[in-house]
Amino acid sequence: MSGTLRIIGLGPGAASLRTPEAEAALAGATDLLGYGPYLARVAARPEQRLHPTDNREELDRARHALQLAEGGARVAVVSSGDPGVFAMAAAVFEALEHGPAAWHALDIQVLPGISAMFAVAARLGAPLGHDFCAISLSDNLKPWALVERRLRLAAEAGFAMALYNPISRARPWQLGQAFGILREVLPGSAPVAFATAVSRPEERILIRPLAEADPALADMRTLVLVGSAATRMAGRFLYTPRSASLA
Amino acid sequence: MSGTLRIIGLGPGAASLRTPEAEAALAGATDLLGYGPYLARVAARPEQRLHPTDNREELDRARHALQLAEGGARVAVVSSGDPGVFAMAAAVFEALEHGPAAWHALDIQVLPGISAMFAVAARLGAPLGHDFCAISLSDNLKPWALVERRLRLAAEAGFAMALYNPISRARPWQLGQAFGILREVLPGSAPVAFATAVSRPEERILIRPLAEADPALADMRTLVLVGSAATRMAGRFLYTPRSASLA
Numbered sequence: 340m341s342g343t344l345r346i347i348g349l350g351p352g353a354a355s356l357r358t359p360e361a362e363a364a365l366a367g368a369t370d371l372l373g374y375g376p377y378l379a380r381v382a383a384r385p386e387q388r389l390h391p392t393d394n395r396e397e398l399d400r401a402r403h404a405l406q407l408a409e410g411g412a413r414v415a416v417v418s419s420g421d422p423g424v425f426a427m428a429a430a431v432f433e434a435l436e437h438g439p440a441a442w443h444a445l446d447i448q449v450l451p452g453i454s455a456m457f458a459v460a461a462r463l464g465a466p467l468g469h470d471f472c473a474i475s476l477s478d479n480l481k482p483w484a485l486v487e488r489r490l491r492l493a494a495e496a497g498f499a500m501a502l503y504n505p506i507s508r509a510r511p512w513q514l515g516q517a518f519g520i521l522r523e524v525l526p527g528s529a530p531v532a533f534a535t536a537v538s539r540p541e542e543r544i545l546i547r548p549l550a551e552a553d554p555a556l557a558d559m560r561t562l563v564l565v566g567s568a569a570t571r572m573a574g575r576f577l578y579t580p581r582s583a584s585l586a
Numbered sequence: 587m588s589g590t591l592r593i594i595g596l597g598p599g600a601a602s603l604r605t606p607e608a609e610a611a612l613a614g615a616t617d618l619l620g621y622g623p624y625l626a627r628v629a630a631r632p633e634q635r636l637h638p639t640d641n642r643e644e645l646d647r648a649r650h651a652l653q654l655a656e657g658g659a660r661v662a663v664v665s666s667g668d669p670g671v672f673a674m675a676a677a678v679f680e681a682l683e684h685g686p687a688a689w690h691a692l693d694i695q696v697l698p699g700i701s702a703m704f705a706v707a708a709r710l711g712a713p714l715g716h717d718f719c720a721i722s723l724s725d726n727l728k729p730w731a732l733v734e735r736r737l738r739l740a741a742e743a744g745f746a747m748a749l750y751n752p753i754s755r756a757r758p759w760q761l762g763q764a765f766g767i768l769r770e771v772l773p774g775s776a777p778v779a780f781a782t783a784v785s786r787p788e789e790r791i792l793i794r795p796l797a798e799a800d801p802a803l804a805d806m807r808t809l810v811l812v813g814s815a816a817t818r819m820a821g822r823f824l825y826t827p828r829s830a831s832l833a
Contacts, residue, residue, distance in 0.1 A: 583728040
């Protein structure tokens with residue numbers, strides 16, 4: 340009997356933000372793979388096999404998932420947020436492209452989840468209400484010069500931005516450098532939101548003008564959202580108007 | 587008694603992609619407002635008041651929603667996909683900013699939904715697996731020159747792109763013009779996906795190389811997804827690798 344592979348978005352944390360499609364696929368899996376803290380969010384049954392791994396082992400995890408599915412298992416690979424946004428889906432297809440031909444015959448589906456960037460945006464108001472982009476600040480898989488180039492072009496384009504992987508113990512200076520580049524293009528008044536653990540009990544959101552944005556407000560679990568020059572407050576809500584003009 | 591306003595993402599269409607949070611808010615509403623075809627997706631009870639409107643009346647709809655909430659109603663404003671992505675959330679906060687002070691005291695929340703762009707990406711594989719952006723091609727609320735500028739900068743940055751509002755009877759030439767600009771920067775082999783009605787019975791997805799991308803493949807309900815130079819097929823799946831280098 341041939342197995343299946345589902346690449347599942349758990350959403351940002353709260354069970355009320357997880358789709359019925361994702362819940363059904365989790366319930367039907369024989370094997371669940373993922374970064375330990377994400378797997379811990381799933382209420383697995385005793386007969387389901389859990390394969391928690393470290394968060395730097397995505398490609399190995401993807402290969403393992405494909406092997407298990409090839410062996411007949413119903414495999415669930417979980418990501419926080421949406422699996423297509425700086426998460427496991429791209430790792431699985433990378434493993435598939437370079438793996439054995441038999442893997443191409445497998446029944447594979449990606450099941451979307453509420454992404455961190457849209458969960459954060461909803462909490463703030465509508466900061467991504469106009470054109471926007473998402474950039475990972477990690478230079479593990481791309482040169483830092485490319486990150487800098489993208490930040491500059493995105494600011495020149497007038498995009499609001501979601502910055503993923505802003506900081507970690509191994510990457511302590513990148514976020515400060517990124518703010519420096521953005522300050523060269525954007526007004527110091529552009530709002531920056533630091534959103535940590537949105538929809539979970541320890542949720543914390545802080546908003547600062549770009550001129551005073553302090554990288555120390557972010558940790559590994561933080562999504563940093565940078566407004567465009569047009570982004571502003573409407574009462575307690577942050578939003579980017581739907582209309583725009585040439586600078 | 588003071589009312590509430592919930593700005594709700596219905597997701598792309600299938601009920602299995604709607605969050606429990608959204609379902610609960612829909613069930614608890616006294617008044618539901620939205621574009622007619624989106625409201626028709628909600629299984630409303632007889633005692634709930636429906637206020638369907640045309641899709642060009644977002645700001646009037648937002649004001650109406652705030653007025654009803656001010657009058658004590660439990661109001662649900664619905665959007666397809668995520669309400670923060672080219673949808674009702676920004677319209678509500680625009681109305682709030684320019685409206686009476688009393689509106690600022692209202693209990694307002696945005697409830698995220700599975701966005702069209704991530705639902706489409708999941709169906710295709712992981713085309714947004716690396717840095718990406720979202721641009722509305724509508725020039726109703728911004729000059730076309732700004733759209734062109736953003737397309738060019740986004741292509742130069744190497745972003746994969748989700749193009750919203752690609753075409754309509756009133757805006758017949760913009761998508762063709764956009765492809766022309768992208769062809770000046772991106773290779774003709776960059777994949778373009780035309781995704782219509784994802785997760786609904788009439789779902790249709792077509793993939794073409796940018797050199798052969800035909801605007802006639804899109805209609806009002808289509809999301810157009812343009813890969814970067816790195817986006818490619820792994821078997822039947824479209825994905826953008828997690829790693830990147832300077833061009």
